[in-house]
Amino acid sequence: MVRVRARGDHAAEIGVIDGGIVAGLAAIRAEAGVPGEFPPEVVAAAEEVASRVPGAAHVDRTSVEYATLDPAIATDLDQAFAA
16 A cells, blocks of 8 residues: 655555556556666766755755746645745
């Protein structure tokens, strides 16, 4: 059983995925040839990039206000723009 939680303002548990759904998704990945894990070289590259310290050219924009077109429970915020 896999518990599903939303992030942000909707931190309450929103549901439970039973083993049948998990098995079904695994079957779809297998049928489509989608690997269950990233290749080791991809994981290594991601870890290397994540460990970098920002250099002099880095501009901290965490104070810039933004708005998104994503739903309230979205976790990727890929539709964001400066407000």
